Amino acid sequence: MGATGEVAAAAASSSPLHLVVFPWLAFGHMIPFLELSKRLARRGLAVTFVSTPRNAARLAAVPPALSAHLRVVSLDLPAVDGLPEGAESTADVPPEMVGLLKKAFDGLAAPFADLVAKACADGESAAAATATGFSRKPDWIILDFAQNWIWPIAEKHEIPCAMFSIFPAAMLAFAGGREHNLAHPRTAPEDCMVQPPWIPFPSNVAFRRRHLAEWIAAIFRPNASGVSDADRFWEMERNCCRLIIHRSCPEAEPQLFPLLTELFAKPSVAAGVLMPTDDDVASSTSSDHEHSFAPAMQWLEKQPEKSVIYVALGSEAPLTADHVRELALGLELAGVRFLWALGGGAPLLPDGFERRVAARGVVCARWVPQLRVLAHRAVGGFLTHCGWSSIFESLRFALPLVMLPLFADQGLGVQALPAREIGVEVEWSDDGSSFHRSAVAAAVRQVMLEEKGKELARRAEELRGVLGDEARQDAYLDELVGYLQRYK
Incomplete structure (x- = not known):
């Protein structure tokens, strides 16, 4: 050499x-x-x-x-x-x-x-x-x-x-x-x-x-x-x-x-x-989009502690018109406060839905700072597609889950976690074609209104202690x- x-x-x-x-x-x-x-x-x-x-x-x-x-x-x-x-x-x-x-x-x-x-x-x-x-x-x-x-x-x-x-x-x-x-x-x-x-x-x-x-x-x-x-x-x-x-x-x-x-x-x-990390939460904002989210954040600030379920199914979920309709009507039927990151490319909501739920629900068709929302004191649960990233984001704040996996590997991660129940899955029809609003409402109520939700949050806290x-x-x-x- x-x-x-x-x-x-x-x-x-x-x-x-x-x-x-x-x-x-x-x-x-x-x-x-x-x-x-x-x-x-x-x-x-x-x-x-x-x-x-x-x-x-x-x-x-x-x-x-x-x-x-x-x-x-x-x-x-x-x-x-x-x-x-x-x-x-x-x-x-x-x-x-x-x-x-x-x-x-x-x-x-x-x-x-x-x-x-x-x-x-x-x-x-x-x-x-x-x-x-x-x-x-x-x-x-x-x-x-x-x-x-x-x-x-x-x-x-x-x-x-x-x-x-x-x-x-x-x-x-x-x-x-x-x-x-x-x-x-x-x-x-x-x-x-x-x-x-x-x-x-x-x-x-x-x-x-x-x-x-x-x-x-x-x-x-x-x-x-x-x-x-x-x-x-x-x-x-x-x-x-x-x-x-x-x-x-x-x-x-x-x-x-x-x-x-x-x-x-x-x-x-x-x-x-x-x-x-804490730094990730602090930096989960964008000056380009902050103005569009400001009304939703102002609404969130007025809600009681742990009273809101955050709803987000990822930026690439293959949502059909049936999915959006049944999810919307299920949230309405559940009777709980919610913040829904729906995205601008999703199918239209049912007629009159936003007017009927205006007192207790917000639908965001644009960018949402997910980590900031999950970290907020008013958020007490997460309705998620169960992507691997979303699971760890929810665990970061020990939030119980309403689980609605839609495609690919979604849901497999929660199943693989070591014998720790941290959420309730929305039931699908037997043929796997869709889910019904009543199943959404039942799962949301269990997590947000019933004693089971408190137990799920305790288990999420235990798992956060291990993985965090x-x-x-x-x-x-x-x-x-x-x-x-x-x-x-």
Whole structure:
């Protein structure tokens, strides 16, 4: 090795790790990826976060204190026939167009290859030999489930990859490996409604609601991108993934981490649950939107303590007109105070609904600072789709749940939590087509008006004590950094 090579090698060994972090184009993915990036940057690692221009603009800005360690790089999303102009995330398209968004996402392979090649060239140049951080060749690419096309790029530059799963660990246990599914094919919703045979202990890892099973069965079938989500994950996991990192921990999902390490023949590493911090709550505002939410916040300030149920089903929920009607009439029937983050793209509310509930309910069709609302003294419950992020946000404030999972992995996380009942699920019809207003009202009343709600809140408080142990959660991140250093 020449003198320049020796200097570069010495610099690389003493420099902080450089991670390129690249999530799928859904805010339920981008936000946890960015949160992980911030927490690793606070530990001195150099993190390059990759997305598209519109998504980068919509995500929260990098705090000035982290700018030396965290940067955001945008790649232009290619146009695809049938995909609306300006659509860069799943929040911009209806569910039936997500396959086209994946096709456009696949078109990022070439610009991403150029980004990596430039980083590697910069790191190998004599001028950068003693540089640190972003000037160095990446030590890792941390990717999502969808980039089955990354492995040739990583292989060319000899960069190891890790997958960061934003789902419950139970989701990957349910998915299993390709060989498990070849031995036990799942082609119909009924196949997804029972525990997979490769989970050797009793568990709740199954999609027992038919409408959820139908959504999950679809991940095994090719979509408009030409490939199934399951095949994307299996190809990426097998070809280039040295580690699988989970937004979870053994306290949240007992028994699953050893099983996952065995199923995929590589370490399954806990990153912790990334529960919101006090700083996250304080910063969960936007000057661009604050004015639009001000009337709702003023209303909330006037309500009695723990009297309001906050209703939010995520920014990408596939809400039908029937869903919105039955949910609205169920809230009316329940007779409790509520604040509903409905969103501007949802179907219309029933005629006269807002007038009839004006004395005790507020519907927000625009942006809502969810963490600030959940933290408010007047909020005593959360009607949620049970996305993994929403579960941890609710636990941060020990709020009991009314659970209304609609698609994908929603609901599986609550089922996987260790024998701690923290909510009441809204009953669906036997055929899984919808739910009735009476079921909504019954679940809301149990949580907000009956003794059961107090018991659920106590259990949520207990679980927060376990999963909110900051020292333990910080230790998981430190252990993750150790894995990245040892396995690079």
